[in-house]
Amino acid sequence: MSDLPPALPVTFRPGHTRAVLLTAGVAIFVVIAAVAVLLEQLTPGERISFVFTGALLFGVLALLARPKVVADDSGITVVNITSKRHLEWAEVIQVNLRPGDPWVFLNLSDGTSLPTLGIQPGIARQRAIADARTLRALVDARAVHDPEQARGTDPGSVSG
Missing domain, CATH: 2.30.29 (PH-domain like)
Structure with a gap:
């Protein structure tokens, strides 16, 4: 390993953790949105609330992937x-x-x-x-x- 530090700028981020969180967020959003579309007995307001919930969960996981x-x-x-x-x-x-x-x-x-x-x-x-x-x-x-x-x-x- 070299004793010299790397050239700047350098960005450090937990790549594996970030990939897992964002992938899970997208998957959760897609599944919840698909359920909202496929359940025929849901009203338009209920469908919107399903999609909103999926987006909210994705947003939380995206925040956790931000560091x-x-x-x-x-x-x-x-x-x-x-x-x-x-x-x-x-x-x-x-x-x-x-x-x-x-x-x-x-x-x-x-x-x-x-x-x-x-x-x-x-x-x-x-x-x-x-x-x-x-x-x-x-x-x-x-x-x-x-x-x-x-x-x-x-x-x-x-x-x-």
Whole structure:
């Protein structure tokens, strides 16, 4: 593995999870809409409510498939289910993915931690570990902060 971080911009997202969620969403919508069309005893209002319910379920699954992390020259943009936050490189102190964590956490210069749902080990654990290491290399290469914190002195953090 190369010690150099990848060229920017880089987008990290849970591809397998996203594919499963969107496929399930489309399938659910199609089945519910087909039922609405095929059941002859339904009134037009009931048919509309079936289609609306299918669209609502698809929308929820599409929201769950939304998370991603985009690293570019200006910093890191974290897109979670219902929120989006842009961070300057210097704001990110450490990238953590500990055993058992549901996703990566970014330790920030203000003392808080930001969950980063765009890198999650759910279905593709090795991919998430590689993505976390890549993000850490980018943070280490671009951020200006205490080198001891940048190296991840916390033994539970992902090492590069």
